Structures are given as structure tokens and as C-alpha cells.
Amino acid sequence: MPSDKDYKSAKKIKQGISKINKEFESLAEWIDQKYEVKTLNIFFDYIHNNKAHPRLQICLEHARDKGKFMDNRTYNFDKAKQKEIANKFEEFTTIDKNKSKPSFLKTLFGLKRKTDNLYVYFTEFESIAKMEANLSIPDKEIKKLKDALNNDELWEIAKRFSGVTYFFYTDEQLKNIEYSKTHKKWSEQYFELLQNYDEFGYFKKDYFNVHLDSKENFDNNYESNWYYYYK
Secondary structure (H helix, E strand, O other): OOOOHHHHHHHHHHHOOOOOOHHHHHHHHHHHHHHOOOEEEEEEEEHHHOOOOEEEEEEEOOHHHHHOOEOOOOOOEOHHHHHHHHHHHHHHOOOOOOOOOOOHHHHHHOOOOOHHHOEEEEEEOHHHHHHHHHHOOOHHHHHHHHHHHOOOOEEEEEEEOOEEEEEEOOHHHHHHHOOOHHHHHHHHHHHHHHHOOOOOOOOOHHHOOOEEEEHHHHHHHHOOOHHHHHO
């Protein structure tokens, strides 16, 4: 979520306010060259603060980057790539004989144990940044947009995560608009509004589309409950 500290940390790097920790620079560069991705940040901690279970988060910039680390058969992380990165992490955190003091990661991780129990996982920045951009649009702007559309058949404009849904009152009204020129125009109008809050330009006009639904569907199939609808 946009409120998570890991996201906020990665955002500062993307904005140029801060940089990735020096201890992770070599690993990030290796990952980027090896897999042709962009690593924004790397985090090391312990699962439930248990030092017997160390983990390493690789925060990639784009959703497509994260996809390169997924197993297409199981839809889990690619175990071979997890192992490759774990091994490289151990290599980069080994004490340099020319240094009088170990790196903080060497001290933190210990490395008396091997990386067999190091859990490597992958996240991506883009999707959360798009969510933050969409949720940043003030309610008054949404109301202003709805008023400007001046359509008596339109019940509600509801933004959620990185998308938005225009609700008509009935299914029949929805069918008359779906895939029409009006639907396309509404998508373009919302995209223009969204651009004002899309700090990193992740939304692309050619791939953006407002979703359409009806209050009839919302009432009959979701008990008029937003929790059930978005669950």
C-alpha cells in the first residue's frame, strides 16, 4: 500500500531524494545486468524478527520486471532465480580481507550460516505508485467530473486501487454505453484528470480504460455492500 514504509523508501529513491544503501549497490547492479530489470531498492530483515529466518526483498520498478522472477507454471517465485540471488548476496556480503571492519550486512546476517535459509522475494513499485496516484484524486474533483458529464443514468463514479468504475443505475443503461464513443471519451477524460496526480507517468493513455458496472448488479449480487464488491 502507499502507506507502507518500504514503498515510501523506494519512492524517495525514485524521486532522487535518497539512494539505495551502499551495501546493496553491487547486488542491485548485478541483478539489473543479469536479468535486464531495474532494481529500485533492496531490504534485508528477519521474518517475525526471528534471526533464524532471514529474508531479502528485491524491490523492482516495473510490474513487467517482477514478472521475470515468476514461475509461469506455478505462479510462484522462480526458485532457481531466488537461489542465484541468495548466493550472490552471500558473495557480496563476505568480508573483504583488505578491510579492517566487516560491512553492516556481514555483521547483521552473520554468515556463519549459509544462505540456504535466506528467503528472497520480489515486489514492484509501479503498481503501488499507480494506486497512490489514483487515490490522490480528491473527492471534490470526482464530483466535479460527474457533474460535468451531466448524465442522469450515471449513479456513481468509484475509484479503487489503480482503477475507476462508472456505475449506471441499470444493466440496460450500461449496455447502451459499453464500448461506445461515449465510453471512450469518458476514459480519455478520466485519464486527463489522472495525469495531474501520476507523478511518474506510469499510466498510459492507450492502455487506460474506465470500467463500467451498474447499481442493479451492485444491489442484487453484492448486497449493496462495497466490501463484498471489492473483495
